Amino acid sequence: MSTTSAEPVVSETSEPTASTPAPTGDTAPKVPRGRSKITRALILAAPPLGVLAVLVGIWYLIAGILTATGKGFLLPMPHEMFTKGFFDPQVSVDIWTALFRTTGVALTGLLVAMIIGIGWAVAMSLARWVERSTYAYAVILQCIPILALVPLVGFWFGYEFTARVIVCILIALFPMVSNTLFGLQSVDKSQRELFRLQKANKWTVLTKLTLPAALPSIFVGMRTSAGLSVIGAIVGDYFFRRGEPGIGSLISNYQSRLQSAELFASILAACLLGVVIFAFFGWLSKVAVGRWYEAAR
Numbered sequence: 265m266s267t268t269s270a271e272p273v274v275s276e277t278s279e280p281t282a283s284t285p286a287p288t289g290d291t292a293p294k295v296p297r298g299r300s301k302i303t304r305a306l307i308l309a310a311p312p313l314g315v316l317a318v319l320v321g322i323w324y325l326i327a328g329i330l331t332a333t334g335k336g337f338l339l340p341m342p343h344e345m346f347t348k349g350f351f352d353p354q355v356s357v358d359i360w361t362a363l364f365r366t367t368g369v370a371l372t373g374l375l376v377a378m379i380i381g382i383g384w385a386v387a388m389s390l391a392r393w394v395e396r397s398t399y400a401y402a403v404i405l406q407c408i409p410i411l412a413l414v415p416l417v418g419f420w421f422g423y424e425f426t427a428r429v430i431v432c433i434l435i436a437l438f439p440m441v442s443n444t445l446f447g448l449q450s451v452d453k454s455q456r457e458l459f460r461l462q463k464a465n466k467w468t469v470l471t472k473l474t475l476p477a478a479l480p481s482i483f484v485g486m487r488t489s490a491g492l493s494v495i496g497a498i499v500g501d502y503f504f505r506r507g508e509p510g511i512g513s514l515i516s517n518y519q520s521r522l523q524s525a526e527l528f529a530s531i532l533a534a535c536l537l538g539v540v541i542f543a544f545f546g547w548l549s550k551v552a553v554g555r556w557y558e559a560a561r
Contacts, residue, residue, distance in 0.1 A: 326339055327339045327340060338524065344528075345528045347525075349526050352526075355526050359511070359514065359533050362501075362530070363511050365509070365511075366497045366498060366501060369425065369428045369429055369497040369500065369510060370494045370496070370497040370537070371541075372432070373430075373431070373432020373436060373497065374432065374436055374486075374490055374493040377432065377433045377436035378489065380433070381436075381438075381441045381444060381485065382440060384402070384441050385440070385441050385442075385444035385448060386444070386448065386475075389445060389448035389474065390470065399441075399445075402441050402442070405434065410434060410496070410499060414431060414499065417431055417434075418503070418504055423504040425508075427500060429500075431496045434496065435499075436490075436492045436493040437489075439489045439492065440485040440486070440489050443485030444478060444481060446478075447477065447479070447480065448474045448475070450478070451474050451477045451478075455477075456469070459472070479552060479553045483545065483548065486548075486549075487545045487546055490542050490545050491541070491542050493541075494538040494541060497510060498510070498511060498515070498534055499512065500512065501513045501514075501515075502516055511537075518530060
């Protein structure tokens with residue numbers, strides 16, 4: 265008599281046992297986001313820091329050679345910018361006070377240049393005859409060397425705060441005009457036609473379409489003009505010695521006294537001012553348009 269043994273039937277839909285747990289959202293391996301961000305930041309910072317280390321090493325080498333030949337005043341050691349400059353109480357007070365005054369001049373000139381530049385570009389975008397009549401003069405103003413206009417500005421407006429602000433405006437104006445006009449004229453034609461079908465007036469098209477679409481280009485102009493306004497403030501300080509002295513006047517004084525360490529410290533402070541203002545407008549651009557404009561991310 266034959267017997268048939270029943271073989272166990274394994275269901276294809278059987279749940280996993282306790283020895284082989286199924287991966288779930290809680291047990292799946294997670295990528296450490298914080299560590300990846302730190303690694304990414306280190307990767308981005310490594311190349312410029314490496315270049316900085318090489319430049320400082322070359323600086324030390326050249327400064328050592330000049331010091332050995334009795335010409336150390338031409339190029340101080342990098343650390344002397346701090347020991348004789350920023351860490352010296354009297355020198356540091358002079359540098360930061362002058363830098364504060366230069367910052368006020370630069371920001372005032374930048375603000376006026378932004379208002380004039382955006383208004384001028386809007387007028388040219390609304391009326392073609394305005395663009396044909398005035399844009400050439402904006403180009404001419406940009407092509408004239410600013411050092412050729414500085415004596416004329418001083419002759420007309422004096423040699424104090426107002427003249428320095430005007431120099432900043434002359435330098436920072438053209439990037440605002442050109443970038444804003446480019447953004448206003450780069451709106452997609454289909455979007456313009458849609459507004460035209462809705463019989464929107466020029467003011468509605470400007471406020472609802474062209475001006476919001478031009479914001480990325482406007483912020484590019486702001487960043488460019490921000491750096492140029494610092495240059496204009498320093499140039500004005502360098503040539504206009506009356507009134508409260510700025511960082512440009514301080515640079516001129518250190519140059520005449522052959523105080524190279526203090527001179528390089530003041531130049532570094534001026535560079536940091538330009539970088540800070542440029543970075544601020546870069547951050548402002550991301551806050552304003554970074555959520556919907558890919559190129560700003």
